[in-house]
Amino acid sequence: MDVLLVNPRFNGASEVSPLSLECLAAPLLADELSVAIVDMDIGSEKEAQALLMEALEGGKPLIMGVTTLSGSIASALAACGTAKKIHPPIRTVLGGIHATVLHEEILRENKEVDVVVRGEGEETLPELMKGNFAMASLEKIAGISYRQGHRILCNPDRPLLKDLGDMPPPAFHILDNRCYRTRSLSSSRGCYHNCRFCSIQSLYQGIVRQEPLEKIFIGIRDLRSAGAKRIMFTDDNFTFHPRRVREICEMIIQERLAQGVELYVQGRLDDFCRQPVMAQWLSEAGFKAVYAGAESGAQEVLDRYGKGMTTGDTKRGVSYCIEQNLMPVVSFILFGPWDTVETMLKTIRLAKELFENGAEIAYTECLIPFPGTPVQAELEKDGKWKESGGVYYFESYTGIDMEWVLKVCNLARAMARLIYGDEPLFPVRRVYYEFSLLEYLLQGQVPPVYDSWLALLPTAGRDGALEADRRQIEAAMGDIL
Known part of the structure; x- marks a missing residue:
């Protein structure tokens, strides 16, 4: 084997195929090189490790390329260490956003990594x-950092690909479709917006490039041929250019590309405010949902994030999508560096309102200040950026303890499961229930629904497991409230 590409483990629950590796594989295959992909983020940890070792022992690849996000860097480095032990001659290459931002640190502290590819890798690999990997050749390759003796050498940056159409379509056939609930495709790269928590700018510097329509057609066709039933357009912002969206939708309808497959996109709700009919185009073309970040229900927090939209935009964008039977799946960040209890309550109330009006909602408990983002730079300057064992977090500007927030969220999660867990629609309503409980818990109050539920429990002969859960919740409330 010439090249082994690895998607490192994050939590083992990935449902979407690693598009970046399929894109990397395509030009290598075009050069008649043998390529395999090992996705370590599906299945058990034992199974993932066995797949990696089998590929290393059986294939003896010349190069192993590993993509990295901040949440999977530890797994990526462990994979490189495994490769060096099993097949010492192998050359290990790290790429992705995390490696691009921290390339010198990675090479300085991790001898198992030979080269870091900064930015896009389709030409570099x-x-x-x-x-x-001869030293004379390394010196001539743009966009890489590498080790020469005790020195870390960083070659000049490689310019972004001028025309994405110059690259062959992603090698979708190289992965087993049965391993994924959803396959991914991209019609563009980059985003014009400047959300201060987003690391995309580290790669694309605000530049947006579009894939040719013909290549998008080939991508959908190839994924359908591979047996895909769900395709997610994982563009950084699919909805940024309404005319482009209309062209893609018209092509999908004309070529009947949505037959037998569900389509999904990632976009921005304020884009629908500027062009409401875009929701109709997407729905008519077979798109089922748009995934969008609202982030906060407090305008002052949105402004801190540099989101460039208002809470009113969120409400209007959601309504335009619902009117056209395009499900908006809206995500929030409950707690960030500038949040107070009051701003968190605004976020909860906005999210609940959207759900009651027909949207789906999701949330992450705390903002993660990823390296290379403006938020991380500001936090570090103010001495509030923290890192421990590869986990990035922050000290709040408002004095709220992050550990307290996480404990309250865990309590709401356990309480929702205890009170509502037997309902048939609990998976759909789970976040709504958790937010309803958090509304009280964040204010130091016991949710009335808990007291009502408790009053209905028999005083004798209670189920043992139920009683144990109740006692844990009572103990947690005593600790938190």
Whole structure:
């Protein structure tokens, strides 16, 4: 085997295929190189490790390329260490956003990594293969950092690909479709917006490039041929250009590409405010949902995030989508560096309102200040950026303890499961229930629904497991409230 590409483990629950590796594989295959992909983020940890070892022992690849996000860097480095132990001659290459931002630190602290590819890798990785990692060839390859003795050398940046159409379509056939609930496709790269918590700018510097329509057509066709039933357009912002959205939708309708498959996109709700008919185009073309970040229900927090939209935009955008039977799946960040209890309550109340009006809602408990983001830079400057064992977090500007927030969220989660867990629609309503409980818990109050539920429990002969859960919740409330 020439090249082994690895998607490192995050939580083992990935439902979407690793598009970045399929894109990397395509030009390598076009150069008639043998390529395999090991996705360690599906199945059990034992199964993932066995897949990696089998590929290393059986294939003896010349190069192993590993993509990295901040949440999976530990797994990526462990994979490189495993590769060096099993097959010492192998050359290990790290890429992705995290490696791009922290390339020097990674090389300085991790001898198991030979080269870091900064930015896009579709041109860089084939050049590494052709140069066979000879030092004379490494010096000529743009966009890489590497080790020479005790020195870390950083070659000049490689310009972004001028025309995405110059690259072959992603190698979708290289992965087993049965391993994924959803396959991914991209019609563009980059985003014009400047959300201060987003790391995309580290790669694309605010530049947006579009895939040719013909290549998008080929991508959907190939995924359908592979047996895909759900396709997610994982563009950084699919909805940024309404005319482009209309062209894609017209092509999908004309070529009947949505037959037998459900389509999904990632976009921004304020884009629908500027062009409400876009929701109709997407719905008519077979798109089932749009995934969008509202982030906060407090305008002052949105402004801190540099989101460039208002809470009113969120409400209007959601309504336009619902009117056209395009499900908005709206995500929130409950607690960030500038949040107070009051701003968190605004977020909860906005999310509940959207759900009651027909949207789906999701949330992450705390903002993660990823390296390379403006939020992280500000926090670090003010001495409030923290890192421990590869986990990034922050000290609040408002004095709220993050550990307290996480404990309250865990309590709401356990309480919702205890009170509502037997309902048939609990999976759909879970976040709504948790937010309803958090509304009281964040204010130091016992939710009335808990007292009502408790009053209905028999005083004798209670189920043992139920009683144990109740006692844990009572103890947690005593600790938190």
